Amino acid sequence: MAIAHILGYPRIGEKRALKFAQEAFWKGELNATGLQEVGKGLREQHWQKQAGLGFITAGDFTFYDHVLDHAVMFGAVPERFGFQRGVLSEEQYFALARGNASQPAMEMTKWFDTNYHYIVPELSADTRFSINAHEFLSRLDEAQAQGKTVKPVLLGPVSLLYLSKARDRDRLQLLDGLAEQYAYLLRELYHRKIEWLQIDEPVLALDLDDQWLKAFERAYAWLRTQRPKILLATYFANVSRYQGFITGLPVDGIHLDLVRAPEQLAPWLNALPGHWVLSAGVVDGRNIWRNDLRRSLDILQTLAQKLGDRLWVAPSCSLLHTPVTLAHEENLDPEIKHWLAFADEKIAEVATLARALNEGEGSIASELAASDAAVQSRRTSSRVHNADVQARITALDKINPERHRAFAERKAVQQARYNLPALPTTTIGSFPQTADIRASRAAFKQGKLSTDRYQQDMQQHIEFAIREQEALDIDVLVHGEAERNDMVEYFGEQLAGYAFTQYGWVQSYGSRCVKPPVIYGDVYRPQPMTVETARYAQSLTSRPVKGMLTGPVTMLQWSFVRDDQPRQSTAMQLALAIRDEVDDLQQAGIGIIQIDEPALREGLPLQQAEWKQYLDWAVRAFKLSASVAEDDTQIHTHMCYSEFNDILPAIAAMDADVITIETSRSHMELLDGFGEFAYPNDIGPGVYDIHSPRVPTIAEIEALLRRAASVVPLAQLWVNPDCGLKTRGWAETRTALDNMVQVAKQLRTELAA
Ligand SMILES: CN1c2c(nc(N)[nH]c2=O)NC[C@@H]1CNc1ccc(C(=O)N[C@@H](CCC(=O)N[C@@H](CCC(=O)N[C@@H](CCC(=O)O)C(=O)O)C(=O)O)C(=O)O)cc1
Ligand SMILES: N[C@@H](CCS)C(=O)O
Ligand SMILES: [Zn+2]
Numbered sequence: 244m245a246i247a248h249i250l251g252y253p254r255i256g257e258k259r260a261l262k263f264a265q266e267a268f269w270k271g272e273l274n275a276t277g278l279q280e281v282g283k284g285l286r287e288q289h290w291q292k293q294a295g296l297g298f299i300t301a302g303d304f305t306f307y308d309h310v311l312d313h314a315v316m317f318g319a320v321p322e323r324f325g326f327q328r329g330v331l332s333e334e335q336y337f338a339l340a341r342g343n344a345s346q347p348a349m350e351m352t353k354w355f356d357t358n359y360h361y362i363v364p365e366l367s368a369d370t371r372f373s374i375n376a377h378e379f380l381s382r383l384d385e386a387q388a389q390g391k392t393v394k395p396v397l398l399g400p401v402s403l404l405y406l407s408k409a410r411d412r413d414r415l416q417l418l419d420g421l422a423e424q425y426a427y428l429l430r431e432l433y434h435r436k437i438e439w440l441q442i443d444e445p446v447l448a449l450d451l452d453d454q455w456l457k458a459f460e461r462a463y464a465w466l467r468t469q470r471p472k473i474l475l476a477t478y479f480a481n482v483s484r485y486q487g488f489i490t491g492l493p494v495d496g497i498h499l500d501l502v503r504a505p506e507q508l509a510p511w512l513n514a515l516p517g518h519w520v521l522s523a524g525v526v527d528g529r530n531i532w533r534n535d536l537r538r539s540l541d542i543l544q545t546l547a548q549k550l551g552d553r554l555w556v557a558p559s560c561s562l563l564h565t566p567v568t569l570a571h572e573e574n575l576d577p578e579i580k581h582w583l584a585f586a587d588e589k590i591a592e593v594a595t596l597a598r599a600l601n602e603g604e605g606s607i608a609s610e611l612a613a614s615d616a617a618v619q620s621r622r623t624s625s626r627v628h629n630a631d632v633q634a635r636i637t638a639l640d641k642i643n644p645e646r647h648r649a650f651a652e653r654k655a656v657q658q659a660r661y662n663l664p665a666l667p668t669t670t671i672g673s674f675p676q677t678a679d680i681r682a683s684r685a686a687f688k689q690g691k692l693s694t695d696r697y698q699q700d701m702q703q704h705i706e707f708a709i710r711e712q713e714a715l716d717i718d719v720l721v722h723g724e725a726e727r728n729d730m731v732e733y734f735g736e737q738l739a740g741y742a743f744t745q746y747g748w749v750q751s752y753g754s755r756c757v758k759p760p761v762i763y764g765d766v767y768r769p770q771p772m773t774v775e776t777a778r779y780a781q782s783l784t785s786r787p788v789k790g791m792l793t794g795p796v797t798m799l800q801w802s803f804v805r806d807d808q809p810r811q812s813t814a815m816q817l818a819l820a821i822r823d824e825v826d827d828l829q830q831a832g833i834g835i836i837q838i839d840e841p842a843l844r845e846g847l848p849l850q851q852a853e854w855k856q857y858l859d860w861a862v863r864a865f866k867l868s869a870s871v872a873e874d875d876t877q878i879h880t881h882m883c884y885s886e887f888n889d890i891l892p893a894i895a896a897m898d899a900d901v902i903t904i905e906t907s908r909s910h911m912e913l914l915d916g917f918g919e920f921a922y923p924n925d926i927g928p929g930v931y932d933i934h935s936p937r938v939p940t941i942a943e944i945e946a947l948l949r950r951a952a953s954v955v956p957l958a959q960l961w962v963n964p965d966c967g968l969k970t971r972g973w974a975e976t977r978t979a980l981d982n983m984v985q986v987a988k989q990l991r992t993e994l995a996a
Contacts, residue, residue: 245547245554246297247597248522250441250476250498251396251561252289253586254304255750257568261285265306265754268333269341275333282306286382290389292587295594298394298439301386302379303561306333307340307362307753310406311349313398314364315339317424318373319407321349321365330377340753342935350408350908351752351934353845353884355445355479357529357564358759358801360752360884364407366417374424376431383435395437399444399475400425400462405455406446418458422465429470440471441498443561447489448480448849456488463492474498474522478560479529480849483507486514496520501542502527502559508542512549521550524559526584526592531565531747531761531803533584534592536607536614540599547600556597562586566747566758579742579763582621621807624764629740632765635819636812642822644866646898648874650924653900656875660834661787665994666948666962666987667718669927671881671903672791672837673730673967674708674723675976684728701726702779709783711973715980716988719835720788722780724969728758730793730839731801735760737772738820741802755970761803762813768820771827778831789879790828790836795821795864800842811860821868829876837879838868838899841966844885858893865897879903883929883966888916895923903927905965907947908934914954926955929965930986931979936971938979944986957994962987 255261264281267273273281286304293299305312315336320326324346326335340362342348350363379395386393400422404414432440446455466473472495481504482489489497496519501508508523515521523546525539546554568587572580584592599607621627646653680700687697708723727733735741741760748756773790781788795817804813821838828836843865848857869878880897883905887894894902906913906928914928930947931939951960962983968976 244297244552245543245556245597245600247556247593248296248298248394249293249300249558249562249590249593250443250478250524250528251300251303251563252293253563253565253567253750254285255567255748255756256285256288257571258746259748259756261306262754262756269337278306278333283385286385287389290386290391292590294389294391296590297392297555297597299386299389299391300396300441301383301393302395302397303563304382307337309361309398310364310403311336311340311362312378313403314362314407316374316376316379317403317421318375319364319366319370322367322369328373329375342937347935347937355448356845356847356849358749358751358757358842358845359563361406364403366407366409366412366414368412370409370417370420372417372420372424374427376428379428380431380435383432383437393437394439394441394474395432396441396443396476397425397428399442401455401458402444402446404458415454415458418462419465422462425462426465426470429466432471433469437471439474441474441476442494443476443478445476445478447477447482447485450851451485456485459488459492463494467493472496474520474555476522478503478524480504481507483510486510490514490516494519496522496553496555498522498524498555498557500524500559502529505542508546512546515550520553520555521546522555522557524557525596526558526589527806528558528560528562528589529564530806531583531585532806533582533588533614533617534596535618536592536596536599536611537618539596540604540611543596543600554600556593556600558589558593562589564749565589566744566749568746571746572744574745575742576626578620578624578626579761581617582763583761585747621763627764627807629765629767632740632767632816632819636815639815639867642867642870644863644870646870646872646874646878650898650900653874653877654925657834657877657900660875661877663718665957665991666960668962668984668987669717669719669789669903670712670721670964670980671967672721672724672789672839673727673969674711674721674725675971675973676725676969677704677973680704680725701776705776705780706783709780709788711977713784713786715977716984717980718786720780720784720786721791722776722788724791724967726776730967731798732758732760734772734793734798735762735802737768737770738766739769740764740766740816757801759802762799762805764805766813766816766820768823772824774824774827774831774833777828777833781833787835788833790825790833792821792824792828792836792838792868794838794840794843794880795868796846796861797840797842800846811864814860814864815867818864818867822871825868825878826871829872834875835877835879836872837881837903838865839881840865840897841881841883841885843882843894844887844890847890854890858890862893862896869897869899877901881966887913891916891920891922895920899924901925901927901961903929903961903963905929906951907932907939907965911947911950914951917954922955922959925959925961927961927963928955930962931964931983933964933966933968933971936975938975939982941982941986944983945989948986948990952990
């Protein structure tokens with residue numbers, strides 16, 4: 244019997260019940276019991292949806308982040324919070340993720356190459372791991388009460404350690420202490436008669452040195468006896484190069500991502516130990532396309548002949564990265580909707596595939612026919628293919644990706660045009676997305692507010708933001724992005740080749756979600772997207788207002804993308820669409836234009852051997868979008884949420900006139916890279932951590948700016964926050980920016996003296 248299962252299910256609920264409960268709890272509008280009830284209800288719902296599978300998966304739910312939950316479960320709560328060992332209250336748990344009055348939050352960073360962010364465990368020489376699995380086990384009890392076979396999931400010890408940061412000690416020295424605690428937990432699961440446990444070791448997707456590979460041997464040696472059978476789950480890459488190590492581990496099966504890395508199947512089939520199961524991840528857990536069941540079945544049937552009962556069928560990775568269900572999507576074009584599968588539909592797909600293996604292809608005749616029809620319609624639909632876009636792409640080589648003149652000459656003409664002071668101040672684009680703004684948009688979307696009224700509302704918010712910035716005496720203004728639901732979705736809604744959903748939410752971090760739009764066809768820009776708004780904002784002030792665009796790589800990275808052509812082909816189409824907008828903005832008199840690329844680093848392949856190829860096309864896409872700018876049009880770009888030291892040459896090759904980049908959260912660590920690599924153009928290292936409601940003091944901002952000035956020549960330096968301010972409130976934003984401008988002015992005076 245082939246078994247169908249999933250590696251994990253989205254936690255947020257069909258209509259984001261988790262988000263609303265979390266935020267109500269944080270506002271004091273819901274108590275801890277109420278919050279726990281919402282969690283319990285969601286878990287039950289998620290298990291019911293998995294009822295047709297061979298297992299229901301437990302341990303994948305979290306009230307904030309699963310990496311944080313593991314740190315808490317294994318007793319790695321940072322001492323600085325002063326919490327007593329043992330079970331944390333809900334307030335204490337959230338304090339770790341979000342900070343409290345006395346402590347900043349734990350660090351948050353990107354989960355591999357996804358748009359999900361995890362909380363980075365903080366370790367030190369004093370860390371003493373000590374298991375407290377009360378919550379994990381009580382959720383396991385809940386799952387078992389569903390009357391189904393339960394497969395719990397854990398993040399593995401090596402990945403947990405690798406993803407942590409240790410202040411004053413080599414993390415590997417902490418490995419045995421951690422693995423020992425895992426062994427206690429596994430023993431408990433064994434006594435509870437759990438037959439299979441899934442252990443995720445996603446770091447196997449990365450380039451690991453010998454030390455880390457040996458860490459697997461050492462950690463898993465603790466897990467040899469008195470434990471359930473272990474399915475070692477890998478995803479996001481080909482892991483066959485570590486086969487020698489992996490097959491030596493005391494586990495009982497492996498999950499492979501056969502969507503991202505189908506080429507690893509053959510080597511694995513040859514090397515699979517005789518008693519291991521193979522969980523074949525054939526349904527795409529990172530994208531929303533309906534599975535081509537016939538194609539999957541071809542692969543699976545060959546596997547089944549060889550493996551028999553040792554074959555499991557699964558999505559490629561946890562379904563955390565897909566929206567929950569298509570069930571509530573009423574506005575999607577029916578043809579396009581027919582091409583899609585969200586988490587619930589993917590569960591049905593793996594169940595269908597397993598049924599075909601167990602009961603014969605005839606048992607899924609109607610599902611196969613529907614899948615064939617969807618494949619055929621997507622392949623031939625006129626919605627997908629556009630001759631004009633193809634013609635432009637064919638002629639791509641005729642577009643010069645370089646600006647007309649070199650940076651130094653451009654800088655001179657731009658300075659002549661704008662006459663900005665030394666250390667110019669600016670912000671990154673968004674100002675607080677207030678409840679007012681969101682309520683207007685919600686009313687507009689529900690048809691309760693006319694287009695005219697909505698636009699008037701947005702203009703009022705824009706005018707408010709402009710006046711605030713003038714009062715703060717900022718040099719280069721922004722319109723504040725009030726009209727944007729999201730920096731990617733907003734453009735996706737206006738570009739041809741894109742579809743967008745009503746409830747296709749995916750968790751980004753904590754309670755924050757994004758609704759990635761879907762690129763289903765050739766992308767082009769039917770009409771200008773931001774020109775009227777930019778023109779309006781500029782009409783309100785004599786100071787320059789930056790036009791604000793999302794760049795092609797970020798549009799690609801934060802959308803669900805076509806799987807019927809290479810990513811880079813879609814990136815070039817996006818680049819041309821943005822290029823058209825840059826040109827229209829400059830024709831409309833907008834002389835400073837920011838093309839945001841926060842996801843450029845995130846899109847970097849997980850394995851270094853593939854970096855160059857990616858960076859070549861990603862940088863080219865950005866340059867194509869920007870090179871239409873005249874020399875006196877100043878192109879800014881912005882990056883955040885990542886560490887950039889390893890790609891500084893590629894960032895420099897983008898040749899933006901100014902880059903504003905997140906640095907304050909990491910205490911300007913980025914600037915260490917400047918020792919070896921002198922960034923050639925202007926740069927604004929962030930001096931205000933916008934992730935925290937805490938207002939940075941003048942002294943803090945000054946220290947950061949002085950640190951920046953010790954590495955970057957003053958003539959190249961801009962002063963700005965780390966990122967946009969959409970998640971902040973106006974009161975804190977105003978004070979923080981006031982402090983920032985004061986510091987810039989003070990340093991300017993010092994310079995002039
Ligand atoms: C910079 N970041 C972004 C990433 N990815 C993106 N696609 N976009 C990004 O900006 N990745 C890295 C980071 C991640 N950071 C964030 C930060 C903040 C959010 C966030 O605030 N998300 C919002 C949803 C934003 C949105 O789409 N808003 C819509 C709909 C608002 C809504 O929920 N409306 C309610 C009713 C209105 C009300 O009364 O509030 C409803 O529809 O029910 C809009 O503004 O129109 C969030 O709430 O989670 C995400 C990632
Ligand atoms: N312009 C965007 C960039 C976020 S990364 C903003 O300010 O929100
Ligand atoms: Zn940003």
